[in-house]
Amino acid sequence: MYQWDFAPVAANWPLLAQGLLNTLKVTGVALVVGLALGLLFALMRLSRHRGLSWPAGFVIEVFRTTPPLVQLFWFFFALPLIAGIAMTPYIAACVTFSIQSAAFFAEVFRGGIQSIERGQWEAARAIGMTEAQAMKRIVLPQAVKRMIPAFMERAIELMKTTTLVATISYADLLFAANEISQKTFRPLETFTVAALMYFVVITAFSLLARRFERRLAISGEATVH
């Protein structure tokens, strides 16, 4: 019978804590940049100018239909050679996951904006707003409220996807676990602890998201996914 021993893992807790912090850092950056970029992509895709809507559509489709790990490898190994820049695992991770989540957020934004009834647009135009004003003041505020559940779901997905950065040696939680297991020869305990840490953090986020969603539902807002 195998003798479980968590002491070697516990002794390395600063590494795990730093790893978790790095995971949250990449998730946070990708979330903020992804939201801003996603809104831009969505507005471009909804535009009547093909010069705007086609490139946005192309980027969205490519990043939604290729595996994130392939994207990460491309940005880490290929882009520095094309652009002649130095690339660190951290920057590669931030760039990849920002654009990737932007592609997914763009579709959420688009769905939300399109779910707003035409009458809202017409009324806004009728009282003299420009199209941009109608979007900013009337449509987006209503649309964003409907999109919140889909955003939160995506944010949780994003946090799980960031584990991929361990494959390009960024010191996230999974990478730290791998290090510790090689150092202490305790893979069973280390990977179990890492899995549990992810489980606790992600479950906490999804419980919060669910509670928030319920409150939105009570306030009578339909949601889009």
Added chain:
Amino acid sequence: MHQWDFASVLANREALLVGAIGTLRIFAICLVAGLSLGFIVGLGRYSRNRLFYWPATAFTEFFRNTPVLVQILWFYFALPILVPFSIGPLAAAAMGISLNSAAFSAEIFRGGIQSIDRGQWDGARAIGMTAGQAMRRIVLPQALRRMTPALTNRAIEIFKMSTLASAVAYVELLQQGKLIASLNFNPIEAYTAVAVIFFVCLWPLVQLTYVLERRLGRSE
């Protein structure tokens, strides 16, 4: 300016073909295992019997809330310590991806079955069907139709997840891309080629889900 040169990738097309076969193999295994296990777990989630409901719920919660890559590494490095047999890259990756997809598809199955109107059950029972017959002949055929877009999406996700198997050195497309890049010093072309192959395979499938979703939206 970088001089693109795909000849070095084309010279290794056999390696890519081997990788493509590996990708298709793990995709097929995980699709079948993930969806069938997901169906069973989904029934457990739908059940009113606590003996089925709680284990199924614990399973879906755990596998939905941990990253797939962590699961794959756990099966590869940690599980062999507990079991008396060795676990290869394919088995570890297939287990991780299958269990994860099972957890996600379980929720699709449960939602699909729940979406069927109670009257369908009552009608089936009224003409003398057992619960099992009502499920098989009346409820499931209708539920499956509604679930098709979501299940197709799952299949696409499984296809994309198959690249994670490269983290445990299973021979699939991305792993072969890595190999080609390191032997020929052409990461730009090698990884671009891999990305293009995935895009070409998955783009039609994604379009299909859009069509299915629109058709479903119109008929309901």
